[in-house]
Amino acid sequence: xxxxAASCVCLGVMxxxxxxSHADRNVYPSAGVLFVHVLEREYFKGEFPPYPKSGDASNDxxxxxxxxxxxxxxxxxxxxxxxxxxxxxxxxxxxxxEHVGKPTVIEITAYNRRTFETARHNLxxxxxxxxxxxxPFQAEFYIxxxxxxxxxxxxxxxxxxxxxxxVWQPERLNAIxxxxxxxxxxxxxxxxxxxxxxxxxxxxxDVPFSSCLREVESPHNQLxxxxxxxxxxxxDKKFRAQFHIDWCKISLVDINxxxxxxxxxxxxxxxILPEFGEYDPPSESMKTRDYFSDFLVTLAxxxxxxxxxxxxxxxxxxxxxxxxxxxxxxxxQLVHHSSIQxxxxxxxxxxxxxxxxxxxxxxxxxNPVSGEVVPPIHPDSYETTxxxxxxxxxxxxxxxxxxxxxxxx
Numbered sequence: 001x002x003x004x005a006a007s008c009v010c011l012g013v014m015x016x017x018x019x020x021s022h023a024d025r026n027v028y029p030s031a032g033v034l035f036v037h038v039l040e041r042e043y044f045k046g047e048f049p050p051y052p053k054s055g056d057a058s059n060d061x062x063x064x065x066x067x068x069x070x071x072x073x074x075x076x077x078x079x080x081x082x083x084x085x086x087x088x089x090x091x092x093x094x095x096x097x098e099h100v101g102k103p104t105v106i107e108i109t110a111y112n113r114r115t116f117e118t119a120r121h122n123l124x125x126x127x128x129x130x131x132x133x134x135x136p137f138q139a140e141f142y143i144x145x146x147x148x149x150x151x152x153x154x155x156x157x158x159x160x161x162x163x164x165x166x167v168w169q170p171e172r173l174n175a176i177x178x179x180x181x182x183x184x185x186x187x188x189x190x191x192x193x194x195x196x197x198x199x200x201x202x203x204x205x206d207v208p209f210s211s212c213l214r215e216v217e218s219p220h221n222q223l224x225x226x227x228x229x230x231x232x233x234x235x236d237k238k239f240r241a242q243f244h245i246d247w248c249k250i251s252l253v254d255i256n257x258x259x260x261x262x263x264x265x266x267x268x269x270x271x272i273l274p275e276f277g278e279y280d281p282p283s284e285s286m287k288t289r290d291y292f293s294d295f296l297v298t299l300a301x302x303x304x305x306x307x308x309x310x311x312x313x314x315x316x317x318x319x320x321x322x323x324x325x326x327x328x329x330x331x332x333q334l335v336h337h338s339s340i341q342x343x344x345x346x347x348x349x350x351x352x353x354x355x356x357x358x359x360x361x362x363x364x365x366x367n368p369v370s371g372e373v374v375p376p377i378h379p380d381s382y383e384t385t386x387x388x389x390x391x392x393x394x395x396x397x398x399x400x401x402x403x404x405x406x407x408x409x
Contacts, residue, residue, distance in 0.1 A: 024105075024121070024122040024123070024124050025121065025122070025123050025124065026124045026126060027123065027124070027125055027126070028126045028127075028128050029095055029125065029126075029127055029128070030095075030127075030128050030129075030130040030133070031095050031096060031097050031099065031100050031127055031128065031129055031130060031133055032094065032095075032096070032097070032130065032133030032134050032135075032174070032176060032204075033094070033130070033133065033174050033175070033176070034092065034093075034094055034174070034175040034176060034177060034178060035078075035091075035092065035093055035094065035095060035125075036090065036091070036092045036152050036154070036157075037090070037091040037092070037123065038088055038089075038090055038091075039064050039082075039088055039089035039090070039091065039108060039110075040088050041060075041062045041086075041087075041088055044062055044110040044119055045060060045062070047110065047117075047119035048060060048112045048115055048117050048119065049115060049117075059086065060112050060113070060114045060115070061085030061086055061112075061113035061114060062085060062110055062111065062112055062113065063082060063085050063089075063110075063111045063113065064080070064082060064089040064108060064109065064110055064111070065108075065109040065111065066080050066089075066091060066106055066107070066108055066109075067106070067107050068104065068105070068106060068107075069105040069106070069107050069122070074091075074106065075093075075099075075104060077093045077094060077095050077096060077099065078091060078092075078093040078095075078104075078106070078125075079091070079092055079093050080092075081148055081149050081152075081180075082149075083147075083149055085113055087149075090149055090152050091106070091123075092152055092178060093177075094176055094177040095125075095127045097129070097133070099127045100127050100128065100129045101127070101129075102127065103124055103125070103126050104124070104125040104126075104127070105122055105123070105124050105125075106122065106123040106124075106125060107120060107122055108120065108121050108122070108123055134204065134255060135172065135174060135176075135204030135205055135206055136204075136206065136254060136255050136256050137170075137204065137205050137206070137207065137208055137209060137252075137253075137254055137255075138176060138202060138203070138204045138205075138252075138253045138255060139164075139168075139202070139203055139204075139205075139209065139213060139250065139251065139252050139253075140200055140201070140202040140203075140250065140251040140253075141164075141200070141201050141202075141203070141245050141250055142181070142198060142199075142200050142245065142246045142249040142250070143160075143198065143199050143200075143201060143243050143244065143245055143246075144196065144198050144244045144245070144246055145196050145243065145244040146196055146198070146199045146243070147180070147196050147197055147198075147199065148178060148179075148180040148197075148199045150196075150199075151178055151199045151201060152178060157175060157178075157201075159242060160201065160239075160242075160243060161173060161175060161203065163238050163239050163242075163243065164203055166238055167210055167212045167213065167235040167238055168205055168207070168209070168210050168213065169207070169210065170205035170206055170207045171205075171206055171207065172205065172206045173203060173204070173205050174203065174204050174205075175201065175202075175203055176202040176203060176204045177200075177201075177202045178199060178200070178201050178202075179199070179200040179202075180197060180198075180199055180200075181197050181198035181199060181200065182197055184200060186198060208254075209252050210235075212233065212234055212235035213235075213250070213252060214252075215231070215232075215233050215234060216231055216233065216247050216248070216250055216252075217252075220232070221233075221247070225247075225248035230247070230248075231247045231248060233247050
């Protein structure tokens with residue numbers, strides 16, 4: 001593995017470390033080859049004041065901001081990642097052929113989160129053309145047990161390229177691109193069991209794909225992938241010691257057989273609107289508009305309709321009342337009501353004069369123990385009109401005899 005890692009430079013992987021000089025740093029990546037640039041925190045620590053106490057270990061939290069000079073963000077092909085403020089930042093990407101000959105100046109700003117001071121340096125990227133690009137056979141692997149910053153390390157990437165070279169046996173092998181699974185729509189893993197987010201690594205070679213890589217296209221392995229089972233790959237053991245590859249997500253592309261699609265895009269403008277001259281406001285001698293017809297439609301017509309409805313309602317309520325035109329019927333009703341009142345008064349006077357039996361509640365009550373006779377509940381002036389109308393006894397006073405207690409012996 002040491003020999004394979006040492007051959008990483010020959011495989012076209014460019015890893016550059018920021019120079020300790022204060023001048024702009026120039027790098028020369030090749031088009032179609034993975035470009036990796038590490039931003040070391042150790043270098044920027046010298047730009048900030050040390051701790052107040054001498055002898056303390058300096059471990060300042062430092063974050064980086066990278067952008068294209070004159071713009072708020074980086075070029076589309078260049079990405080940046082820094083996991084924590086206590087880890088190094090990494091710029092990585094794969095420049096294309098259309099970027100050749102156009103120097104790209106990246107402004108790197110380091111922020112010290114302890115002292116709130118900043119330090120700025122420029123990175124000049126000069127993209128070079130290469131005759132080897134593009135390599136015709138390209139394979140993209142999905143590695144499940146790696147994060148993107150771990151895969152960007154030169155020794156890890158060298159080990160992976162060495163394993164690929166053993167199963168592919170190409171003459172030229174280059175790392176073309178590296179993409180985090182989160183950029184492909186993946187989900188953030190749970191913080192358990194040291195789960196990784198995964199990374200896609202695309203490599204290119206100058207020879208056709210080996211039989212080992214073609215095994216994933218067999219009907220048996222395609223069926224296992226459709227059933228969410230791992231396919232049977234003979235060369236998987238050469239990766240399994242360090243890299244867990246999802247063989248169902250491998251992509252094999254022969255760019256010689258791909259039909260190119262040409263998309264015509266308009267030339268981008270400068271972003272400044274063209275001049276149309278001075279603003280000419282309308283003249284003051286504009287024709288006046290008559291709003292009288294609008295007034296009639298919006299105000300006069302609804303008012304007229306409301307007035308007609310008011311008169312109709314007033315005539316109905318005031319002139320069409322029930323009983324006004326029938327005075328004879330009204331007098332008959334009054335006479336009938338008066339006769340009813342007279343009849344009710346006569347019945348009340350007759351009911352007072354009739355003789356009826358007293359109810360049981362008005363008779364004297366005898367106490368069998370003491371022999372005392374309790375007077376009736378109601379006095380003699382008891383109003384007979386409040387007595388019940390139906391009586392079952394004809395003369396309860398004559399029928400009821402009060403027993404007398406005799407003394408014993």
